[in-house]
Amino acid sequence: MLKLEKDILTDKPEVDPAEGRDHVLAQEFSVFYGDSEAVARVSFGIPARLVTAIIGPSGCGKSTFLRAINRMNDLIPHCHVTGGLVFDGKNIYSKQIDVVALRRRIGMVFQNPNPFPKSVFDNVAYGPRLAGIRRKSRLSEIVEQSLTRAALWDEVKDRLGQNALGLSGGQQQRLCIARALAVEPEILLMDEPTSALDPQSTARIEDLIGELRGDYTIIIVTHNMQQAARVSDMTAFLYEGRLIEFGSTKKLFTKPEEKRTEDYITGRFG
Numbered sequence: 001m002l003k004l005e006k007d008i009l010t011d012k013p014e015v016d017p018a019e020g021r022d023h024v025l026a027q028e029f030s031v032f033y034g035d036s037e038a039v040a041r042v043s044f045g046i047p048a049r050l051v052t053a054i055i056g057p058s059g060c061g062k063s064t065f066l067r068a069i070n071r072m073n074d075l076i077p078h079c080h081v082t083g084g085l086v087f088d089g090k091n092i093y094s095k096q097i098d099v100v101a102l103r104r105r106i107g108m109v110f111q112n113p114n115p116f117p118k119s120v121f122d123n124v125a126y127g128p129r130l131a132g133i134r135r136k137s138r139l140s141e142i143v144e145q146s147l148t149r150a151a152l153w154d155e156v157k158d159r160l161g162q163n164a165l166g167l168s169g170g171q172q173q174r175l176c177i178a179r180a181l182a183v184e185p186e187i188l189l190m191d192e193p194t195s196a197l198d199p200q201s202t203a204r205i206e207d208l209i210g211e212l213r214g215d216y217t218i219i220i221v222t223h224n225m226q227q228a229a230r231v232s233d234m235t236a237f238l239y240e241g242r243l244i245e246f247g248s249t250k251k252l253f254t255k256p257e258e259k260r261t262e263d264y265i266t267g268r269f270g
């Protein structure tokens with residue numbers, strides 16, 4: 001079995017996703033780059049207000065799947081999808097979907113912190129301003145609230161006017177989370193959000209994920225098995241674009257159904 005540094009999984013409650021509603025539902029969903037099928041007919045439901053980890057070896061389609069959820073793949077030429085990807089009862093790829101509105105409801109945080117070269121305040125106020133909020137007092141309120149939720153307020157409350165690029169990497173990543181939260185999304189997509197961070201900043205982000213859990217649906221891609229075991233309720237294991245196994249994190253890491261899952265989580269490949 002996976003050797004975890006402490007017994008993270010022992011205290012983890014077994015999650016029954018059938019109890020909650022599916023916030024995102026993939027039905028035979030594929031993503032192609034030209035003729036190559038990077039995500040291959042995956043079917044599973046991502047439960048609302050829990051943390052779902054997506055794991056698998058490099059190139060297995062994790063980022064492709066994650067980006068598909070808020071249609072970031074639209075910008076890539078020759079990329080197309082088949083099958084269904086349903087959010088809130090509607091197919092994300094139907095012609096009626098307003099992509100800007102979709103991305104407001106489904107926020108994203110990337111591997112490398114990417115704040116705008118603007119002040120801390122303006123980074124967080126960016127989305128709300130785009131959404132038409134102009135009143136300074138309202139913007140200040142949103143900025144404080146979002147930075148507090150992202151566990152960054154105390155560190156930056158006296159330097160809101162300073163350039164965000166002057167923050168440490170870990171602070172920049174929490175700022176990016178605050179920026180995503182400022183438009184009150186329902187889902188937060190995180191693609192290896194800590195892989196560019198030191199262990200201490202990583203721990204802060206993991207704690208933060210724990211605090212946001214319950215209020216947001218969080219989908220996190222990670223190469224770190226310990227991290228998946230620590231932060232997630234559900235885990236999806238992808239291999240060569242296919243969904244090999246999906247289930248509660250506790251079950252998948254302790255009693256996987258599939259040999260390939262076991263081989264991957266025990267570090268035999270990947």
Ligand SMILES: Nc1ncnc2c1ncn2[C@@H]1O[C@H](COP(=O)(O)OP(=O)(O)OP(=O)(O)O)[C@@H](O)[C@H]1O
Pocket residue numbers: 033038056057058059060061062063064065076
């Ligand atoms: N823009 C693109 N154009 C063409 N092929 C792409 C593009 N992006 C990804 N691919 C291919 O799609 C497959 C899945 O890539 P993806 O980036 O989703 O994998 P991943 O699981 O996120 O990998 P990693 O763990 O290395 O980040 C790979 O074979 C990759 O080469």
Ligand SMILES: [Mg+2]
Pocket residue numbers: 062063064191
């Ligand atoms: Mg990736």
